[in-house]
Amino acid sequence: MDTWNILEYVAWALSAMFGVLMLIDLIRIDTTYDNELLISSREGEIEATAERHEI
């Protein structure tokens, strides 16, 4: 087994790790916070207060 074979296994392992990290965090957030809060973002809220678009 040469270096490239080892790198292939390392790449598989890291891929699985990043995927699992994201999924665990997603599940943790979705079960900890109320969904209404998570989807409460509204477009243009800061825009409305910061930039008036008036001449």
Added chain:
Amino acid sequence: MANVTSTAAEPERLQLLRVLGPAHIWALGVGIVLVGEYMGWNFSVGKGGMIAGLVACWVAGLLYTCVAMIDSEVTSTVAAAGGQYAQAKHIVGPLMAFNVGLFLVMAYTMLEAANAITVGFLLDTVAGMQGHSGLNQQPFIILAIMFLAWLNYRGVLATLTFNLVITAIAFLAIITLFISVQFGASNVPLDFSAVTTDPLPYGWVGIVAALHFGLWYYLGIEGTCQAAEEVRSPARSLPYGTMAGIMTLLIAATMTWYVCSGLVPWEYLGQAGTPLFDAARVTGSTGLMILLFVGTTFATLASANGCINDASRAWFSMGRDRYLPSWFGAVHPVYRTPYRAIVFLVPIALIFALGAPLDQVVTFSILSGLLGYTFMTFNMVMFRNKWPLDTIKRGYVHPFHPLPTIVLLILCSTAYFAVFLGYGTQLSAMMCFYIVASLWFHFRRYQFVRRGDQFTMPWPKPVGY
């Protein structure tokens, strides 16, 4: 929980974080595109020869300068995540907005998949040079997508700061190669004799055919406006970052054509997988070869990284407006990223990266991009007609209107013809897909859209309404 918007009258809300500056916008735009200098553009030389490659480089440059100017004006006014999707929603209408959102997601997800395929190809090339044949590319393709998706998941500032660093290195690698060759660092002298001996091997139609791949030099610069809700001063930063980006790309594209065409015979250049890396190998300099390999890898990763950022913002915006299930419109309470959209798009990118050939993936990306540019033409005309210059404040006003719009429309038409010459079936299939998706949206999905809530800009009534 920091930075949660809350007033006595309204419940608390989660918003994306406004932490980016003009340099991040530059890194997002140039980062997505610069990979086109490292690979892909050279097929234009194969389609029509050296002159056709240069004409395609500059004509596509003109097309994208029009895109950057038009986009800068509109996006400095409609500063919302989703970019052109939000523009279409406010200026044209819901069905156009839904289609533009899909164009964006498809173009960026396909481009992300193409970049991941390229990472696998690059590592396979290096393994082959070291005597290891038959490298399994799949784990490296998956790792590229997983790592960058995780980075995007964790926060936009780290993601685009990472992009700024690796994009700057990739750009400096091109400049270093250009200067080194000019000062005689190459074992092989620059040779442009084919320009006179074999100027247009396939005639004038070769120039039209070359245009398809000429787009590759600049494809994706319009992605800068996806960061509109995360940039500190959108009206200033977005035009500044976008215009600086297109100027960077025009310089990089011309240098790339010059060095590669001078060092590599056009018959080989037209089929090369990694033209700048190959040009560095021709110089015989180990230092340049390593630098351009690093540049190629960084440019590829920067592009995939920016694509994940942009595709997820477009998908998130559509979810937030109920154009898609509202589940996708969620913001992470700690990292302030559209985390569900990021995770959802990972398997889609993986399917295309592992299951589709590179040229098909690239063509679908280009076609979706072209459809988006065509939208920009009539979007700009409608924007100026409905809200003339004296009615709302713009962060940037592009000159010579409507000339850039007309030029863009003509060049888009020519590019469609060029794509049709090589990929007519894919063009037709793509159009069918968008027609079916539009029917689904009109008859099934639009009933769930909160119609009154989707127009968010504090603008006066449009002229004539």
